[in-house]
Amino acid sequence: MMKGRRVWIAGLAAAMIAMVLLSAGSPNGAANTQQAAPATVEVKIDNFSFGPATVTVAVGTTVTWINRDDIPHTVVSTDDPKAFKSKVLDTDEKFSYTFAKPGTYPYFCSVHPKMTGTVVVK
């Protein structure tokens, strides 16, 4: 699944480069290639688990968690100090965090601590 996403992101990047090349005459062309489209990844909370439990993303990626359970959950970094901490998410509510630095970010649901997940940022 991750491989597929990476391939997709790579494809997207190639398409963007192609677009930039096509609009090479534009004075803003160079600046646009520096700001590659922000990547987003979704993690679904369902049946008291994070899916996928581990996601590997590029620096700058925004991960969005969406609660599809009928019970509220949270998304809280296990690190000290905490890298991120959501408010409680009721059904269908979302939480997003943009990972600016490489590293491994373990997290859990502070309401149901048996629920754990990891974001790997490369």
Added chain:
Amino acid sequence: MSKKPKNEILHDHNGDGIDRRGFLECMAWAGTGVLCVMQGGVLKSFSMSRIGKVDAKKMAGELSFVQISDSHMGFNKPANPDVAGTLKAAVDKINGLVTPPEFMLHTGDISHLSKPEEFDNVDQILRGASAKQVFYVPGEHDVLNDDGKQYLERYGKGTKGAGWYSFDNKGVHFMGLVNVLNLKAGGLGTLGHEQLEWMEDDVKHLKSSTPIVVFAHIPLWSVYPEWGWGTEDSAQALAYLKKFGSVTVLNGHIHQTMQKVEGNVTFHTAMSTAFPQPAPGKADSPGPMKVPAEQLRSVLGITEVNHVQGHHALAVVDAPLG
């Protein structure tokens, strides 16, 4: 690792006279209301329908109180779109008890999302109960977003730490514990060092003949750790209570009745007043269990507890709402 521990509550290896058959018989009655009485280490069960015929005076005792749990005010999903209605039904049930309870224990998850209006709503509904005093402990749903600050402001007057406390009534020592804060990733409920120290100190000077009632949200015994149904450091807490001849542990959290007897300790979990949850391991997750509307009130309920002085242990009676 064997998968057997899932069934550990069904087996008793403590040589206390409670065999698997006796326990299951007790469990089987739970759905229709059951009275489990411990007398001299022997567990006796009666169905609720027989209670009227059993010697009422024997049941009543000197102290009678009620446990309610897991009101989840604010929950509005299919399992029960009217949790206010079922809480009112629980109050009606309490008001109809033959022996009016002196007070109520609420073992947490008062609210669903820790919203002020949810707490207000529960307070208002419980004011309709004949028993005016309510002793609370928080569930994890009551301490969302603020590590329990709001809960402490509302219910924590005169308590220690994150809201734990003890009190005495008619010779019974009650301890309300908090095991829903500072939970660690991958872990279970937690009491924490500070609360354990307080516990040790709190019971130090009590006579071993003092009946003890401990109440907390998450079970203080290992019901089903895979779903987080247990408390990391409960063994330490129970070690402080070893000298006592009668210890009754009342919990909520799992939205169903379960009982286990270990030596002098009787563990009991209460039904929710809001929605049922599946039996351990019987579903993909411990999420709300959807039952046909006409069956809902048979899986919600209250727990009545009686203490008769001189008797070995307290009598715990589960009564469904309908």
